[in-house]
Amino acid sequence: MADRYASIRYLLPKWSGKLGAGLVIVGLISAFGVIAPFFTADPRDSGNKGLLAPSAGHLLGTTKLGYDVFAQLAAGTRGSLYVGLVGGLSAMLLAIVFGIIAGYFGGWLDEVLMLATNIMLVIPGLPLVMVIAAYVQNAEGLGDFARSSTLVALILGITGWAGSAVVLRAQARSLRTREYVAAARVAGESGLRVIFVEILPNLVPLIAAQLIFGVMAAVLGEAGLSYLGLGPTNSITLGTMLNDAQTGQAVGSRAWWWFVPPGALIALLGTGLALVNFAIDEIVNPKLRLAPQAARLQRKATKEGKGVAGGGAFA
Amino acid sequence: MTPPTLRPFDPSTSSGQAKLRAGQAQDRPSSGSVPVLTARNVSITYEVNPPVDAVRDVSLTLHRGEILGLAGESGCGKTTLAYGMNRLLKAPAVMTSGEVVFHDGDGTDIDVGTMDAEALRRFRWSKVSMVFQGSMNSLNPVMNVRTQLQDVFTTHQPSLRRAGRDARCAELLDLVGVDPSRLSAFPHELSGGMRQRVMIAMALALDPQVMIMDEPTTALDVVVQRGIIRQIMRLRERLGFAVIFITHDLPLLIEISDRIAIMREGRIVEEGAAEQIYHAPQADYTRHLLSSFPSLTGARGAFVRGGAA
Amino acid sequence: MVFYLRRIAFYLVTLWAAISLNFLLPRMMPGDPAAIMIGKLRRASGGRELSEETVKAIYALLGADKSVPAWDQYLAYWGRLLSGDLGVSSTRYPYPVATLIGNALPWTLLMVGAATVISFVLGIVIGAWVGWKRGTWLDHLVPATSLLQSIPYFWLALVLVAAFSVQLRWLPIVGAYDVFAFPSGPEWSWDFMVSALYHAFLPALTIVISSVGGWLLGMRNMMVSTMSEDYVLTAEAKGLRPSRIRDRYAARNAAIPSLAGFSIALGFVVAGSIVTEQVFSYPGIGKLMIQSVQGLDYALMQGVFLVITLTVLAANFLMDLFYGLIDPRVRSHG
Numbered sequence: 022m023a024d025r026y027a028s029i030r031y032l033l034p035k036w037s038g039k040l041g042a043g044l045v046i047v048g049l050i051s052a053f054g055v056i057a058p059f060f061t062a063d064p065r066d067s068g069n070k071g072l073l074a075p076s077a078g079h080l081l082g083t084t085k086l087g088y089d090v091f092a093q094l095a096a097g098t099r100g101s102l103y104v105g106l107v108g109g110l111s112a113m114l115l116a117i118v119f120g121i122i123a124g125y126f127g128g129w130l131d132e133v134l135m136l137a138t139n140i141m142l143v144i145p146g147l148p149l150v151m152v153i154a155a156y157v158q159n160a161e162g163l164g165d166f167a168r169s170s171t172l173v174a175l176i177l178g179i180t181g182w183a184g185s186a187v188v189l190r191a192q193a194r195s196l197r198t199r200e201y202v203a204a205a206r207v208a209g210e211s212g213l214r215v216i217f218v219e220i221l222p223n224l225v226p227l228i229a230a231q232l233i234f235g236v237m238a239a240v241l242g243e244a245g246l247s248y249l250g251l252g253p254t255n256s257i258t259l260g261t262m263l264n265d266a267q268t269g270q271a272v273g274s275r276a277w278w279w280f281v282p283p284g285a286l287i288a289l290l291g292t293g294l295a296l297v298n299f300a301i302d303e304i305v306n307p308k309l310r311l312a313p314q315a316a317r318l319q320r321k322a323t324k325e326g327k328g329v330a331g332g333g334a335f336a
Numbered sequence: 337m338t339p340p341t342l343r344p345f346d347p348s349t350s351s352g353q354a355k356l357r358a359g360q361a362q363d364r365p366s367s368g369s370v371p372v373l374t375a376r377n378v379s380i381t382y383e384v385n386p387p388v389d390a391v392r393d394v395s396l397t398l399h400r401g402e403i404l405g406l407a408g409e410s411g412c413g414k415t416t417l418a419y420g421m422n423r424l425l426k427a428p429a430v431m432t433s434g435e436v437v438f439h440d441g442d443g444t445d446i447d448v449g450t451m452d453a454e455a456l457r458r459f460r461w462s463k464v465s466m467v468f469q470g471s472m473n474s475l476n477p478v479m480n481v482r483t484q485l486q487d488v489f490t491t492h493q494p495s496l497r498r499a500g501r502d503a504r505c506a507e508l509l510d511l512v513g514v515d516p517s518r519l520s521a522f523p524h525e526l527s528g529g530m531r532q533r534v535m536i537a538m539a540l541a542l543d544p545q546v547m548i549m550d551e552p553t554t555a556l557d558v559v560v561q562r563g564i565i566r567q568i569m570r571l572r573e574r575l576g577f578a579v580i581f582i583t584h585d586l587p588l589l590i591e592i593s594d595r596i597a598i599m600r601e602g603r604i605v606e607e608g609a610a611e612q613i614y615h616a617p618q619a620d621y622t623r624h625l626l627s628s629f630p631s632l633t634g635a636r637g638a639f640v641r642g643g644a645a
Numbered sequence: 646m647v648f649y650l651r652r653i654a655f656y657l658v659t660l661w662a663a664i665s666l667n668f669l670l671p672r673m674m675p676g677d678p679a680a681i682m683i684g685k686l687r688r689a690s691g692g693r694e695l696s697e698e699t700v701k702a703i704y705a706l707l708g709a710d711k712s713v714p715a716w717d718q719y720l721a722y723w724g725r726l727l728s729g730d731l732g733v734s735s736t737r738y739p740y741p742v743a744t745l746i747g748n749a750l751p752w753t754l755l756m757v758g759a760a761t762v763i764s765f766v767l768g769i770v771i772g773a774w775v776g777w778k779r780g781t782w783l784d785h786l787v788p789a790t791s792l793l794q795s796i797p798y799f800w801l802a803l804v805l806v807a808a809f810s811v812q813l814r815w816l817p818i819v820g821a822y823d824v825f826a827f828p829s830g831p832e833w834s835w836d837f838m839v840s841a842l843y844h845a846f847l848p849a850l851t852i853v854i855s856s857v858g859g860w861l862l863g864m865r866n867m868m869v870s871t872m873s874e875d876y877v878l879t880a881e882a883k884g885l886r887p888s889r890i891r892d893r894y895a896a897r898n899a900a901i902p903s904l905a906g907f908s909i910a911l912g913f914v915v916a917g918s919i920v921t922e923q924v925f926s927y928p929g930i931g932k933l934m935i936q937s938v939q940g941l942d943y944a945l946m947q948g949v950f951l952v953i954t955l956t957v958l959a960a961n962f963l964m965d966l967f968y969g970l971i972d973p974r975v976r977s978h979g
Contacts (some may be wrong), residue, residue, distance in 0.1 A: 115961070281804065487880075
């Protein structure tokens with residue numbers, strides 16, 4: 022009974038200040054994005070006076086056109102989180118397909134998939150996304166979908182999987198040579214089944230880390246696109262807020278309440294996700310946690326007077 | 337008990353310099369029962385939670401020119417002890433009691449434990465050098481052999497000029513049976529046996545008085561192992577250094593060592609001359625260890641069926 | 646040697662893929678970008694007729710009518726490219742695309758190039774130091790780098806502009822140089838260089854602050870891993886000086902994966918520099934890209950995308966050369 026949980030516990034991150042802080046930040050921001058829009062004013066109501074500083078009536082003031090910034094922030098968080106999730110998930114799925122299949126099967130399949138991955142890796146991302154977005158969003162026949170946040174998220178996902186694919190492939194390759202995989206194959210398990218049952222579970226921490234990267238990259242990517250005017254026009258995201266701030270001369274008008282909060286929120290979200298990723302990093306590479314911890318323990322013991330000799334090795 | 341005339345190692349004295357010059361074998365007092373490295377009541381603990389006592393109250397003496405074998409199963413603390421003698425303890429290990437004293441050939445005694453960092457740095461390799469286990473990874477992969485050998489000279493013998501260094505490096509490789517043309521090779525271009533020979537050459541560079549060898553041949557196949565062991569024996573006869581040979585392979589130790597110490601769970605359970613350990617082991621554990629090795633002679637399957645007591 | 650040949654072959658294949666993508670995209674979309682483009686050019690020229698050359702160029706780049714077979718179009722496209730004809734811009738009529746790119750590229754290479762090198766060097770050096778001192782209070786600084794990494798480039802630029810340009814008036818807001826002081830354009834004078842540096846400072850600072858975190862973190866993590874390797878212990882047992890161990894044994898090996906990850910990092914730098922140029926109205930290639938996309942200037946868009954890709958490939962190749970120098974294992978295994 023205890024054994025079954027032991028394997029899951031092994032895969033989970035060790036508790037630490039970093040992990041706690043990260044989870045709290047991400048949790049709060051997600052809660053804000055999901056719940057707050059139900060309680061704020063209507064973000065699309067432009068009936069207010071423009072460029073008001075923060076006050077009791079408008080917690081974060083108003084934009085040039087009279088929208089309540091706080092309401093927009095809440096809706097924008099929801100929008101950005103949505104794009105992040107869709108973009109991150111689609112990138113992760115593609116990375117799993119390209120990376121793990123290439124890494125596990127090897128041979129010519131590996132060569133072909135890796136060539137495609139490397140090409141995608143080297144071709145600069147944002148220009149590619151801009152070009153694709155420019156063409157797709159102005160193509161006829163797609164209607165509303167052309168300027169929706171889902172499309173933007175999908176474009177980001179389809180162009181952003183290459184980095185994760187390389188990482189996953191490297192891991193899959195090394196796992197392929199492990200004994201339990203060989204054992205499964207000898208026992209006659211088909212390739213795909215081996216991938217699902219033996220390899221995938223061991224890659225869970227790595228996949229989780231890549232997913233977090235993907236979400237962050239998608240959020241930042243959408244912010245950048247929106248800022249450039251290529252983002253979704255129907256939805257409100259943190260990026261569209263920044264675009265509005267730019268075109269509304271927020272910086273020149275010193276309306277800090279308009280352009281500082283959206284970017285700060287993106288930065289906070291990214292920090293929270295990165296902190297969680299640190300903890301996952303330490304599972305994938307235990308040396309990252311153990312070595313500094315060991316050094317600290319040694320120093321502590323020496324300070325307490327336990328050691329009779331001078332310092333030990335660096336390594 | 338106060339040890340005699342403790343003085344920090346000083347290479348600026350004439351006797352210190354004399355020791356550093358290459359090929360000083362003839363200056364050493366004749367081997368016998370003159371101690372060169374003494375450990376007294378050494379205890380080493382890993383400060384994890386809960387703390388692990390890796391070495392408990394161990395006292396050991398290494399004499400000039402002798403081969404002292406240190407045997408025991410994995411995790412008995414032999415490697416920790418050896419590293420502790422050179423103050424190379426990996427975090428979070430701390431030496432909680434005892435002392436380690438090096439008795440230099442010129443008569444001074446050096447307390448390894450209380451040396452400051454700079455003195456320790458100069459002490460290392462010139463007095464006591466090490467050969468590590470599985471040199472798969474003990475050589476820097478991005479530096480060629482020549483640079484790694486010369487490292488030692490540029491650091492410890494800065495007055496030695498380029499020509500002298502090159503000559504010395506070629507001489508060292510020759511000593512261990514490696515073609516000097518391999519000087520420009522990188523570690524990944526050498527076989528496992530060759531890498532280990534390079535490590536031994538590197539360990540001999542400053543003509544140390546003690547060489548600590550931690551499982552130097554465990555990762556190699558038996559034929560290569562034999563070649564390397566023979567090389568070590570020949571070098572020792574020629575250059576006169578003492579060796580602490582750490583391994584779990586007790587039969588090998590019985591072949592090559594003068595004295596053997598058996599360790600178990602951080603303590604020395606038995607210590608004595610090699611013949612005595614083989615013919616008349618005192619401790620139960622020693623007998624247990626000896627009988628755990630399959631024999632090339634005797635009835636087939638005997639050790640499995642007979643089982644260890 | 647084999648290693649370099651393989652890399653060159655790879656870059657050629659990638660270049661071919663990028664060019665082909667450029668060829669395919671306008672032709673895959675519903676609608677007719679070529680006709681749209683021609684219409685825009687006509688409007689931009691004030692209703693005058695366009696030269697036949699121009700029209701032919703547009704058709705070659707964006708897709709002629711369906712009667713011309715695709716393969717012929719493909720060959721025509723390549724022909725155009727190799728002769729350096731990238732078409733005429735509709736948003737900056739009547740300048741040819743090649744000229745516009747030629748004017749903008751040097752600015753980007755200078756500012757972004759310098760910023761990238763600076764952040765790389767800073768990141769690696771500081772990362773090595775933080776990694777060497779693992780287990781000390783410096784470990785607590787590491788999460789701060791994640792904050793730096795998550796800041797959107799352009800938002801940081803906005804904040805910096807608000808603080809330093811608008812509020813404090815220390816640094817200029819827009820442009821690559823003072824256009825009022827040098828009305829006839831760039832010149833090789835000391836004053837001009839000073840003006841250029843002055844204007845490049847804030848944009849470059851933005852890029853450095855945003856990208857240094859990534860290098861730092863990667864290097865620090867590799868340093869911590871490398872320090873537990875056996876050869877570092879050997880180096881210490883050899884009695885080598887700590888500085889030598891840190892530099893030649895630990896950092897040298899730890900930096901190698903960072904170099905390998907350069908191409909991924911470069912992608913982020915390109916993205917960041919594009920938006921940064923937009924914020925500062927810096928007349929580089931990023932701004933050109935944005936203008937072309939916002940104005941749906943397809944010819945310019947294609948051209949800029951191509952040049953950006955070429956530049957990135959060249960940078961990658963330079964990095965590969967450097968990598969081969971540093972890691973001898975690569976040279977023999979290829």
